[in-house]
Amino acid sequence: MDLLLELQQHLIGLRNDALAMQQRFQDDILQCETGLQASACNLLHYLGVRQQDIRPLQHALSRYGFSSLSVMEPYTLAHINAVLSLLQNLTGRQCDAPVPPVDYLSGPQLLKERTRQLLGERPARHAAHIMVTMPTEAATHPDLVNDLVAAGMNVMRINCAHDHASAWRAMVDNQRAASKALGLPCKVQADLAGPKLRTGPIQSSGCLAKLKPRRDIYGVVLEPCRVWLHSRASDTLPAGMHKQLLVEDGFLQQCQVQDRIQLVDCRGQRRKLRVVQVQAGGCIAELSHTAYVASDTQLCLKRGEKNIAITIPMGLPDVVVPIELFCGDELILTRDPLPGVHQQRDQSGQLVKPGRIHCTVSEAFDHVQPGQRVWFDDGKIGAEVLSCDGRQMILRITLAKPTGSKLRAEKGINFPDTELPIAALTEKDLQDLESVVNLVDIVALSFVRHPDDLESLHRELNRLGRPDMGVVLKIENRQAFENLPRILLTGLRHGRSLGVMIARGDLAVEVGFERLSEVQQEILWLCEAAHVPVIWATQILESMAKQGVPSRAEVSDAGMSVLAECAMLNKGPYIVDTVKMLGGILSRMDQHYHKRRATLRALDVAKLQ
Numbered sequence: 203m204d205l206l207l208e209l210q211q212h213l214i215g216l217r218n219d220a221l222a223m224q225q226r227f228q229d230d231i232l233q234c235e236t237g238l239q240a241s242a243c244n245l246l247h248y249l250g251v252r253q254q255d256i257r258p259l260q261h262a263l264s265r266y267g268f269s270s271l272s273v274m275e276p277y278t279l280a281h282i283n284a285v286l287s288l289l290q291n292l293t294g295r296q297c298d299a300p301v302p303p304v305d306y307l308s309g310p311q312l313l314k315e316r317t318r319q320l321l322g323e324r325p326a327r328h329a330a331h332i333m334v335t336m337p338t339e340a341a342t343h344p345d346l347v348n349d350l351v352a353a354g355m356n357v358m359r360i361n362c363a364h365d366h367a368s369a370w371r372a373m374v375d376n377q378r379a380a381s382k383a384l385g386l387p388c389k390v391q392a393d394l395a396g397p398k399l400r401t402g403p404i405q406s407s408g409c410l411a412k413l414k415p416r417r418d419i420y421g422v423v424l425e426p427c428r429v430w431l432h433s434r435a436s437d438t439l440p441a442g443m444h445k446q447l448l449v450e451d452g453f454l455q456q457c458q459v460q461d462r463i464q465l466v467d468c469r470g471q472r473r474k475l476r477v478v479q480v481q482a483g484g485c486i487a488e489l490s491h492t493a494y495v496a497s498d499t500q501l502c503l504k505r506g507e508k509n510i511a512i513t514i515p516m517g518l519p520d521v522v523v524p525i526e527l528f529c530g531d532e533l534i535l536t537r538d539p540l541p542g543v544h545q546q547r548d549q550s551g552q553l554v555k556p557g558r559i560h561c562t563v564s565e566a567f568d569h570v571q572p573g574q575r576v577w578f579d580d581g582k583i584g585a586e587v588l589s590c591d592g593r594q595m596i597l598r599i600t601l602a603k604p605t606g607s608k609l610r611a612e613k614g615i616n617f618p619d620t621e622l623p624i625a626a627l628t629e630k631d632l633q634d635l636e637s638v639v640n641l642v643d644i645v646a647l648s649f650v651r652h653p654d655d656l657e658s659l660h661r662e663l664n665r666l667g668r669p670d671m672g673v674v675l676k677i678e679n680r681q682a683f684e685n686l687p688r689i690l691l692t693g694l695r696h697g698r699s700l701g702v703m704i705a706r707g708d709l710a711v712e713v714g715f716e717r718l719s720e721v722q723q724e725i726l727w728l729c730e731a732a733h734v735p736v737i738w739a740t741q742i743l744e745s746m747a748k749q750g751v752p753s754r755a756e757v758s759d760a761g762m763s764v765l766a767e768c769a770m771l772n773k774g775p776y777i778v779d780t781v782k783m784l785g786g787i788l789s790r791m792d793q794h795y796h797k798r799r800a801t802l803r804a805l806d807v808a809k810l811q
Contacts, residue, residue: 205262210289212259214297216251217282221300223250227691235697240303241312241733242694247278247303248731249687275730276309277302304733312733317767320644320672320699320735322389325356328788329796330769332781333357333391333737337773338365341372346778348380351388353781358388359770360642363395367637374641391674392638394631396648397624399615401578402560404525404542409497409518410468413445413475413489423490429475431457432484435517443486449501453513456503457485461510464502468494524608525557527583527599532556533609535576535595537567542611556596561615565622567592574619575600581616581711583607618680618712626655627662635662644672646703651681653692660696673698674737678705680712683721690732702729703770706740726765735767743784747774752783760784764791 223246224231234242251274260271268288274281279302290296304312318324321331334355340347347358358377360370374390381388416425430443433451463475475487497518503510525544527533533545534556542559561567567590570576576585576597584601626649627635635645647659656675663671675693677683686702693700704725710718722738729736743760746752752760760783763769769788771780 206266206289206293207295209259209262209266210286210293210295213282213286213289216254216256216259217279217286217300219253220247220250220279220282223247223253230691230695234691234694238694238697240308242691243303244276244278244309245687245690245694245728245732248275248728251278251282252727275727276313276733277304277306278731279303280305280309309733313730313735313767316699316733317735320674320701321357321768322387325354325785327354327785328764328792330764330767330788330792331356332784332788333359333739333768333770334777334781335359335361335771335773336373337777338369340376341365341369344376344379347373347376348383349778350781351377351380351384351386353778354785355781356388357644357768358390359646360390360392360638361395362392362631362634362638367634370638371641389644390642391644391646391672392634392642393646393676394627394634394648396626396631396676397563397628399561399563399566399617401609401611401613401615402536402539402542402562403611404522404559405544406520406541407523408521410521411445411447411495411515411518413493413495415490415492426488426490429487429489430484431463431487434483447495447501447515448517449515450513453501453503453511454484456511458505460505462504463487464504465493465495465499467499468496522611524610525559526606526608527557527602528606529599529602531599531602532588533585533597533599534558535561535566535597537561537564537593557609559609559611561595563615563622563624565624566615566617566620567595569622570595570617570620574617577616577618577711578609579613580707581715583609614708614711616679616708616711618714621681622651624649624651625658626650627658632662636666639663639666639668639671644674644699644701646674646676648676648705649678649682649708650675650689651679652685653688656689656692656696660698663698669698671698672701674701674703676703676705677725678708678712683709683713683725686725686728690728690734693734694732701735701737701767703737703739704766736765737768737770738763738766739770740772742769742771743780744772744774746783747772747777747780749774750776750779752780757787760787761791764788764795 224243227246231239231242256271264270268285283299283302325331332354334350336358360373377388377390413427413429415423415427418424427444428442430440430446431449431454433449433454435448439446457477457480459477459480461477465473467473473489473491473493475489477485477487479486495515498514500512500514502512525542531553536558539560543557545553545557546555548554570587570590572587572589574587576587585597585599588596588598626647647655659673675689677686704722706718706722713721726736742763743752743756745756769784771777771784
């Protein structure tokens with residue numbers, strides 16, 4: 203009996219903590235939309251309880267067969283009251299039970315209704331919605347969009363970091379037509395690009411074209427390299443051609459079948475191309491040995507032993523060699539937008555002069571401190587800040603492949619330990635918002651860090667006459683995760699449809715890969731307590747979308763997306779089949795789980811013969 207009384211007292215203390223948190227933030231609750239105050243109150247109750255380590259209490263309750271507190275998110279106070287009521291019946295010690303803001307029915311129902319408002323009606327075959335990122339082809343290939351809607355896409359995602367306003371409009375037009383023809387609802391979300399923390403350009407190493415015949419495993423030429431020589435720049439390579447060279451029109455006019463084009467390539471190797479066809483606008487030549495052609499390589503047209511014409515190739519592509527980094531190397535980040543330069547090493551491979559590359563976010567140079575971490579290219583390369591004078595940041599590489607890691611231009615940079623005062627809405631975002639505000643149903647805000655970022659978006663949407671626009675907050679950095687309770691309260695205050703996307707790519711880099719599973723669970727818990735739907739994103743069935751076959755780990759990950767209200771797929775050549783596979787996985791997992799609670803469906807494997 204003493205232990206039961208102790209458990210009862212512990213639970214009363216937890217309930218008091220929940221009520222104290224509610225009282226402390228009562229003004230915030232009252233500022234919320236009337237219909238959302240219960241959710242704000244429940245979130246604060248949950249936060250009050252989770253400030254303590256309640257694992258010992260959990261174990262003690264389970265020993266007596268009481269309900270676990272691990273499923274209390276959508277109805278925290280009601281659940282504590284229910285467990286206390288059972289304990290009171292055993293101990294005889296009575297205490298008043300405060301009226302909860304939501305109960306076992308209304309809490310989950312609020313989450314379902316908010317999900318419906320934001321993402322649309324519940325899909326027919328499974329509870330979670332499926333969101334798909336649109337490729338550029340979705341603007342010009344209505345059949346692709348039609349197939350995606352038919353396969354089970356419930357939300358079309360447009361990434362405003364790519365394409366342009368006219369393409370976005372065409373994508374939406376194709377989606378609306380597909381939904382109408384199929385009788386299947388589908389919402390549209392536009393993701394604003396947000397501030398770009400990226401590496402700048404790297405200095406070109408020159409202009410070069412590699413002409414290479416096709417060989418078998420023994421090096422025998424199976425097919426010569428067919429080169430299209432022409433005088434007008436074009437991105438389109440004629441059918442059957444392997445490479446193209448842009449040359450002067452006068453040179454082309456003198457070419458005849460069986461002529462030879464001789465050259466000495468960048469390695470000093472003598473090579474010749476044989477003209478096999480002449481036609482309007484150019485000629486076709488074949489090469490049987492690999493050649494490296496630079497912008498100063500002379501092309502000599504010969505007919506027999508006679509020199510007919512000499513020219514040099516034009517418009518060769520720039521060759522940009524990435525900066526190769528090893529653990530222990532130094533790297534300089536520059537505030538000035540200068541082209542990156544490669545490091546210099548001595549004959550033994552020791553670093554003599556570090557490489558240099560531009561960082562596109564100047565605020566980093568004002569706030570970074572020695573000892574703080576820097577990550578490049580989705581966490582593939584790690585570094586530590588040694589010093590920063592406001593113009594240059596000197597880093598020491600702490601993570602790279604043993605054989606060296608390559609840092610390229612336009613790769614992401616993360617400063618997980620640095621508080622960067624960067625607004626989530628950029629000038630480009632404001633322009634894009636005006637382009638999509640009357641096209642889409644939902645706007646996703648990238649790189650949220652503080653409640654003020656959400657306030658800025660609300661002001662812009664109100665200014666543009668869309669107070670009804672749904673908003674999704676992309677949690678993809680450490681500050682957003684740490685400020686999530688405040689951000690959720692701010693979202694509830696405005697009353698519009700609200701959702702949260704767990705953007706696991708950048709988030710994993712920011713919090714550490716080893717913490718990602720833990721952090722995404724905490725986000726799910728907090729959002730369920732606030733009755734806010736969650737979108738599970740990044741690399742779901744990515745191998746399936748890109749290569750047509752998923753990995754086993756990806757299938758397991760896709761199954762766990764049933765914990766969220768929506769799962770997001772990225773684009774790929776096999777995306778239609780991927781949508782179908784994800785739908786099948788979700789429909790099966792729905793029979794076993796509702797959020798984190800096992801539904802205890804009858805198991806065939808349990809039927810012993």
